[in-house]
Each structure stands twice: as C-alpha cells, then as structure tokens.
Amino acid sequence: MVGTPPNVAEDHLVDWFRWMITMRTFDQRAWNLQRQGKIGTYAPFSGQEAAQIGCMSALRADDWIASSYREWAGLAYFGVPLVQPLLSSAGHPDGGCMPESLNVLPIQVVIGAQLLHGVGLAWASKLQQQGRVAMTVFGDGATSQGDFHEALNLASVMKLPAIFVCQNNRWAISLPVERQMNVRSVAQRALAYDIDGFRVDGNDVLATAQVMRSVVDRVRQEQVPVLVELVTYRLGAHTTADDPTRYRDAGEQAAGAAADPLVRYAAYLTAQGLLDAAARARMQQEAQSAVDHAVAELERRGRVDAWTVFDQVYATRPAQLEEQRHELQQRVLAHRADGAGGGAR
C-alpha cells in the first residue's frame, strides 16, 4: 500500500476505513453477545474487512450478491442493516429476510451451493437484459466442492456475468489451504474454464477495490465470468464454537495479526493525511453507537410465535400444514395461558 494513490475520491477512502472500524467493532461485540448467550453460533470475520469491503465497493446497487456466512462486513457496507447478522445468529426467522431494496440472497450454509445460484442469477439478468452482475463470495474450502466446478464451467460455457470471489483466508475450520488444494493459487483454476483469474492481496483494501472495479466493469460489459482470489487471513476462530489453538500455532496467529488490514490501512491514511487520532476516535464512537443501535434493535424484535414456522414454507399453505399450524398454535397459546412460557422441552 504505497505508491500512487488509486483513482478514488478521498471521501471513499475514508468511508472504507469507517466501515472497517465499524465492522471490527461489530464483530467483537457479536462475539461477546454469543458468550453472553444472547445470540447463537457466530462466525467472526475480523481480518477480512478489507477484502470484504473492497470487493463490494465495485458493485452497483441493484447487482446480485450470493455470499457466505462470513461476509457481514461486506454486506453491511453494501447496505444490509447491522441487525441482520444478529438476527441470523440469534436464530430469528428474519435473519434471512434481506431488505427488499437489495438483491442480496439470505445466507445459506451449505458450502459452495450458492455459487450455482449466482450463475442462475447472472443468467436471469442476462436474459432480462437488466445489466446486473451476480457476485458470489465463498471461502478457500468451498473450492473443493463439486458445485464450484460446475458453477464455473456453466458460467464459462454460457458466458454469464458472474463474478466468483474466493475469500482465501487460509483456513477451512482446521484445514490449511495447502491441504485443501495442491495448487499455489485459487486464481489459477480459472485456466480450467478459459476465464480470467486474479489473485489479489485482499488485506489491501485499495488493491482489492481497484481490481474489483475493473473486474465488475468488464463482466458487466462483456458478459463473461471472472474468478477473483482475495488473499486474506481469518484472525479469529472459525466460529464461536471453535478453538483455533488446537490446529494453528501462536506464531502464525501473531503473523496474521501483524498484517491486520485495519492497521495497514490506518497507517496509509494517516501518512496520506486523511486520518488523525481525533477523526479515528470519532469514528470509533460512531461505530460503537451503530452497533449499540443494532443490538437494541435485536432486543426489540422480541419473541416470535412458534406457529409462524408454517408461514413461509409455501406461498399457500396446504390443508395439512394449516392443521398442524393450528395444533401448534393452540398448544402454545394454552401454555401461555398457563403461564408456562414457550413450550420448553
């Protein structure tokens, strides 16, 4: 992160940093909320903020995104409210209900499956001449799945405006990338489909943003898929249920922390005269309050009626589901009348 400043407006440069700070703050808070039992399993993204935000910065507001469970920094930057990851981890049905204004798919957890959805969305956009691209985001682990291959092959054969972004954070739970694949780069796999592949330092938000901008433009104009590998590092655990000290050593963790994209970017901005201690403190405070706000919102959402589990299975409930819904509703309501609460097991 030296040399000629990239061709982006100064307020963008600062805005990215603001989002990085905000999301780092969010991530730490979410971890604590899980430890307090206020939300369930949570997958922290600390260390990947630059890769995520840089990558989303190139999209148009109506583009499609099909991402993984670890992409919340990018999604928040793209416009998904901060309460969304909290609802999702809390196990609230609205966790998957993305805002109507955004073409962002709900998180799905089956590794690699969303790549094919991205292909279908890119195809739908092309057929309807909407000019949208479909960006799919996934991890290094996902590249081993058959769906990865099927998706890239289909997108290449059909010439679809699909962008495949691999967040190579070096680990798939406990498996290091060199045991996941025997190639030096994920980007190299583009050769198997005769499409372009780029390997980028994902911890450099400027490099990421710049490459992604040219990629998104090219994909939109030429209607061809591209594979991008963002090299980054998962600073924390896989999820709140994971203990990375079982499989990676302190030295590696320390090296990862030393390459923290926030530290790098703060240094760059400071050197460019775009950031000072006061501004940073202000941002930190704003971040804190944005996160507080999301947590409050989570608490406001309150309890959900169990019988709503039937409401989004089909557009119209078949008779049998109607009956089952009724039974469940009666049972829960009877319980409530008894003061017994929500039917614990």
Add this chain to the structure above:
Amino acid sequence: MVGTPPNVAEDHLVDWFRWMITMRTFDQRAWNLQRQGKIGTYAPFSGQEAAQIGCMSALRADDWIASSYREWAGLAYFGVPLVQPLLSSAGHPDGGCMPESLNVLPIQVVIGAQLLHGVGLAWASKLQQQGRVAMTVFGDGATSQGDFHEALNLASVMKLPAIFVCQNNRWAISLPVERQMNVRSVAQRALAYDIDGFRVDGNDVLATAQVMRSVVDRVRQEQVPVLVELVTYRLGAHTTADDPTRYRDAGEQAAGAAADPLVRYAAYLTAQGLLDAAARARMQQEAQSAVDHAVAELERRGRVDAWTVFDQVYATRPAQLEEQRHELQQRVLAHRADGAGGGAR
C-alpha cells in the same frame, strides 16, 4: 502415424490390431443383437478402439480399472470375457460380475461417480503398498460433473497413484464438446490441480500406448495422479436408443469415418509389412468366431430365478428380505407349475 516405429515388440503391434478387429466385429454384432431384441440398450464404441486398447495396454494385470459403459474394447483387451458386455446389455445379474482374476469394477452408469472410486482404490493401493495404479476412464461429458473436480483435487492433495483418462469422443449424447466446456482441451484442466495433463490423438493406437506407458510408469513410481485426454470420435450412435442424425450433420460423420482408427492402423501395419490381406482375413474370421462364442455363451446362461434379486443386497439377508424372497419364490414357482412362465405383468 509415421516416423520411427515405437519401442514395442512386433507381436504387440499386430495383437492390438487383432483386438481392434475383434472388437469392431463385436460392436456391430451387439448392435444387431439389440435390434433383434436379444439384448437391451447397448452403447457402441466403434471409432474408439485405438484409444481404449492403447490405454489399457500400459496397465499391469493387477491394476485397478473403474471405467464407463463404453469401454468394452479396452476391457476385453484387458481380459474381461466378451460375454460380459452381452450379459450387461441383456440385463443379466452377472453383467456386473467381473472375473475374480481382474481388478475391474462393474460398469456403473452415473456419469462421473467412478472417478472417486478410482481415487479410493488408488489410495487403498498406496496404503497397502500394493504398487497398483487405479485407472479411471470417462467421457468428455463427465468432465462437467462435480465429481470430476472433487476426484482430481483429492488425488492431487493426497498424492495418489490415480490415472484419469478422458475419452473425448466429441459428443455427450447430443452435446458437442464445445458446449460442454469452454476450454480447448480437457488436458488443460490438469492445471487446476498442479498435476500433469496430456492430450493425445486417441485414434493413434501407437501414440496412445506410448504416452500411456510413460504415464503409468510415472504414476506407479512417483505416486502422483495424471490426467490424460484421448481425442477420438464416436462413429455411431450414443446408444441403440439414440439417433445421431438429429444433432450432427453428415459432413461430420463422414469426416469421423475417414479418420477411423482401424483404417489408419491397418494402413500403417501394411506399410510396415506387418499385415497382409491373408492375415487380415484370418483375423476377421477369428474375430467372428470369438464373437459367436460369446453370443452362444450368452444364450447358455439362460434364465435367472427372479428371487435371486435378494441374494446380493447384503452379505447376510435380514429377516424381512428373507420373507420377501420366500414370497417371490413361491409366487414364481407356482406360476411355473401353472405353466404360466415368469410372471409377465
């Protein structure tokens, strides 16, 4: 097929031709048997004899083979009796019962699934230090399946003695290879796994045999996987249920026929003084009688008792299967006593 003769004994050279003739004869006979209603669906391999035989010529007698439904020329050359494909197409349970002396898997029809079996077999050989390689054979269509990718990735990561042979016969039923993939060669996909990939003229039995010999040696010694693409052409229909005139034009068919590997190889052997008309006629006659013999054997196998369907589901039949077997047996035997035959619907 010009230039220095390859480093193989003359009797091998002639033997390959003998097998090509035999299997071409077999293939035509099988087609006719299907038309006469004596066997069921059959997938002809005419045009691919050189690729198949050349490829198997490099294996050791105890190596593993996991192939596709169209590999009978290669399998016969490797030692599978000619009656096997007939039993298979006739829908006889023994169709999948390969000789005990060979490590050849039964045909399975799910495109691409056997690649993973090949990986497991190579792994088993490595673990048990048997020195066997596992050769998997599949079509150009199979390369689009997720299992193709998963198999090559795993073999590469685990450094297994697996040989992946793609019989690129240009068509997957009605889909031409350029709509199956957007790459100029299947071999190129080796780059996605950092393994060696070779593209060979599969209609040149000498080239195929030579490349395969060095590949098999390397894989056995170095315990690493290799991908080989044999470029060939399916001269006939996909199966006896297919009509290729619906999707490929006469010009292409004619060009394919002109490059018939039998014609090419006969010309080569004749030029080398290894084949003359008399020898060829003799071979043709021997082929005829080998095929007749297989057909007679098929007829000898006669009818199968329906209740044997229960005999190879598990090593030991659970009580319920025993009961069901008994019921079916009683029913069929009662029918036979009635002279009503085998319980037609």
Add this chain to the structure above:
Amino acid sequence: MSQMTMVQAINHALRLELGRNERVLVLGEDVGRNGGVFRATDGLMAAFGPDRVVDMPLAESAIVGAAVGLAMGGMCPVAEIQFLGFIYEAMDQMASQAARVRFRSNGRFSAPLVVRAPFGGGVRTPEVHSDSLEALFVHTPGLYVVMPSTPYDAKGLLLTAIRTPDPVLFLEPMALYRSFRQEVPEGDYEIPLGAARVVRAGTQLTLVGWGPVVPVMEEAAERSAVSCDIIDLRWLSPIDWPCVLASVEKTGRAVVVHEAVRTGGLGAEVAATIQERAFLSLEAPVMRVTGYDTPYPVPLLEDDWLPNLERIRHAIKRTMEF
C-alpha cells in the same frame, strides 16, 4: 381436442407455456437439438430458440442450482433431469436449496421452478434409470411432488406446476409415455393443486396408487369381482387426504400400490394415515403392494419384481378375506 400420448401432452404443455410466458425457459441435458431422449421437448428449440430451450452441460447439481438462481432472478425455469435416478447428484439443490428459498428468506425470495424427471420400471433400462424415489421428496417440506398417469393429466398438471409459485418435482412414468393415447384439449387448462383423481368408483375396497401402477390397478379392478374405488393420488405432496379417507370410510378396506421399494415408501404414509384417521372404518389392515426391498433389479428380473396384476389381486383377496 386430439389424441395424444403422454409424452406428446407434455410437449404440448411446454410449448403452450413457452409461448404464453416469456419468463419460462426449458433446460436440461439433450433437451434442445435432440428434443430430449424421450422427445418430450421435441421441436421446442426450433420454435423458441436456444435462449429459451437450453442444452446444458452434464451436471445435475448445476442444472437444478442454476434453475434456483434463475427462479429467484425472475424466470420460471423448467429443468429436466434425464432420469430421476440421477437427481441424487442434485439432491442438495433440491432439498436444501430449492425447497428452502422461501423459508430461508422468510418470504423475501421464492423459487418457482419445475424439475421434470422420467422414472419407473418395465422399460428395460440400465441400472438407476428406473428407480422410484418419490418418497424422498415427499419427505422434503417446501417441495410439491406430482405424478401424472394419463396424457390428459400430464398436460394439465404440468401447466399447473409451471404456474405454481414454489418448486414442483414433476415425475413422468416412462412406461406410460407412449403406452396409450387419450383425448387431450389443444388449449389451456389446469388441474388443481393437491387434487387426487377418482379413477373408478366402487364400494368394497379402495385401491390407492400413483403413476405407472394406475393402469395395473385398473386392470386388476376390472378383472376382479370385488367392487373397487380406485384413487390415483397424482399429487404426492400434498396428498389429498379428504379424497382417500372418504373412500376408505365408504369401503372399509384399502390396498396401496407403488413401484418404489416397500420399506419407507410413500405407501407407508398412506397406510399410516388411513389407520390413524379412519381406524374405526377399517375392516382389515391396509395392505401394500410394492417393489421389494432391493435395488431396482436388472431387466431380466424386473417383471417379477414389480407390482403386477397378480400381486394386486392377491392383496385384494387377502384384504377381503381378512
């Protein structure tokens, strides 16, 4: 009206809907140039072009997965899996993706797609091609599952399926593709979602089945002295319980017939629900005539393995004599 086979009726439905709704597209292996290995999509590519009728690479997960994306993106894809046995390759996209789009997004997205797949026995296919796997999908909430047994139903049900705002698995019994012709309207019609078909009215025993066994049940009933109500479920998910239960309440006896293997087949659900909801009407246990608990057999053995006339008659007899 004209006389059509089932495969022609399916072709008509696709043609009609491709013409009516430009969001509809047909995709699958060999569905374009070749018109499908059974010719179900014959002529459609010529009529609607390669953007609407798409020959796909050989990858079932990609076919269904891309269809899910297309559907979320505003299209109405009708995907073909060349034979139902190959749907295992797309099982995640069927059961964890297509079936959950609406649920996962709490209503924000939906996946109005159809997956068509031939299946069923008696046609001497190689392994895996004939397997009856309907039970797996009926056990998967979020999917509709439907199976015609006549040309008329095939067309009407397929039109209904394509217009249903949720994913539908449309199962086509190969043995019935060309086994008979029937008057089928040239025009547009639907068959209501979830409605079974009473094939024949009787008083003494209820025969319940679906797909390829329906004509076999009919023949069994015709040749039997027992007066049989015959119900062709058609919709396997959701099942038309009122229709089934009303019949059993009337007859007091039921036999369920399907080609799928017995244990865990959908016949178990039918029997379990009948005994649960019509217990006091039952004069005899609900019997099942099904495939045996083995993988689908090789062609030389399949006739004796399938539910046939004799087995159905035997079950009717045992039920009546219980």
Add this chain to the structure above:
Amino acid sequence: MSQMTMVQAINHALRLELGRNERVLVLGEDVGRNGGVFRATDGLMAAFGPDRVVDMPLAESAIVGAAVGLAMGGMCPVAEIQFLGFIYEAMDQMASQAARVRFRSNGRFSAPLVVRAPFGGGVRTPEVHSDSLEALFVHTPGLYVVMPSTPYDAKGLLLTAIRTPDPVLFLEPMALYRSFRQEVPEGDYEIPLGAARVVRAGTQLTLVGWGPVVPVMEEAAERSAVSCDIIDLRWLSPIDWPCVLASVEKTGRAVVVHEAVRTGGLGAEVAATIQERAFLSLEAPVMRVTGYDTPYPVPLLEDDWLPNLERIRHAIKRTMEF
C-alpha cells in the same frame, strides 16, 4: 468400566478398532488435528498418525466416494459427514454407489464402510445442521442404518457397524453427545445387528422411537400413569419387527415418536407395519409424535417444533382414551 458420555464412547470405539484392525481408517473434515468439531475423533490422529486419521478437503461426495473405493480396495473406512444435512452432497455416492456395490457386481465386490454423521435438534445450530434424514436411507436397500441413544449402545453399535461387511450409516444425536454419562466397558463388545432395545417394560401402551427422542419418551413414561413399554429401535434398517410386534400384541396400543418431519417419516413405516401385522391386537390407531411438515426451524422456534414431553403425553392420553 468407566463413566462416559456418548461422544467419549464413540471415541473409544474408534480408538479400539483403529488399534485392532490396521485396515480401519478414519476420514472426514476436521477429524484429525482438530479432533472433530464435536471431539469425537479427539486424539486419534496423534495416536495413529495421519495415514490412519485423515483430514479431508471440503467435499462430501469425495469423502464418501473415496471411502467406497477404499472399501472395495480392501480397507475399512469410517467416514464422517460433519453434519447429516450435508450428506445430500454425497447422496449419489451413498445411495447409488455404496449401497449398490455388492448388488451391481453380483457379489464380486463389497463396500464395508461406515459413514458417521451427527444430526438432531435442540442444540441451536444454524439451518440444515439439525435435520433428521434417516427415512431417506432406510428407503435405500443395501444400506444399514443405526442410531444409538446411549453411550453404551454408541460404542457397541459402532464396533458392530465397522465390522459389518456392508455399508452402515451411523447417526449420532448431537443432543445426546454429552447430555449424560453411563457405565461403558473399556473393552470390546458388539451389539447384534438388527436388535432393538427394550428400554422399559410396560403393559398398556408401546412407545417406539429412536435416537434423541428416547430420553424424552422415558421421561414421558415415568411421569405417566399409563404403563408403557418403551422400544428404542436403534437399528432403523433393518427394523426389529418381532420386538415391536410382540410389544404391540401385548399392549394393544402404540405411539411412535421421531424428530424427522411427519410426512413420509419412518414413523409411517412403523405405524403401517404395526397395523398390517398386528391389526387384531390394536385397540386404537397408532399415533405419531414427530417434527412438523416444515424445514427444521430456526433456533428461536425449535423447542416448540420438536416432539416434547407434552406432545408425547398428549398422544398417550389420546391413544388410551380412543
């Protein structure tokens, strides 16, 4: 003997068999260095080395498919699918490959492998992780399916499973991994293939269930005035029908409990077979207490969705009062 949790008992079984038989190997995602996401394989890589306990790339079809090859090649692989919901990715390798090796080769080859997979509710997982999919595999001839509900059974059943010459799907209820401890022998023992466990003897009603619902059934029976026979099926394929039927012939009433969604669940098979084979003994219909017909709910809703004490008691009451 020592007090063990179920996950410890599983670990013991694997350790014992890795030590006893050098053909055994353990493979899966995160099973090595990390010892499995539930620690079921904790310490095994350290004890037996990376050739015997293998961290696999993230690809379920490859895990099961390679295991099929390993098994045909003379090894006894014990594969782990990290959560049962992800087995859809390996569905073809399970149902059309592993299950058919013996059948397809007419006995020439076999595939003695075990696939272990945690599943089941009540533990607040993200989507797909908790799904109960046993019915799909019970409907797949060629596979054995087994599910322990106690530490003792877990060890003995796993040892049996590894030594079975055909593929076994070994389903581990996550909620029971550490919910209680039990005396478990340090040494070797097997539990016979196909044998159910009578958890408690009673006279008035038969409760049949498997896996995570077994302790719930026990508590329901304890708190009930009705004298219940409780049967833990354990082996879901094949089912121990003599045990189930003898009980129902004695009690005349049955309730089946499972976590899987109701329609097409294995409870249907149990009810269908009971009514078919013990019709004249039944005083009331066989009732089912199951998950509802929706995808497995998000954590905030799961407690009300699962079969619980109250629902079981209600079913007992309705059955007794029928």
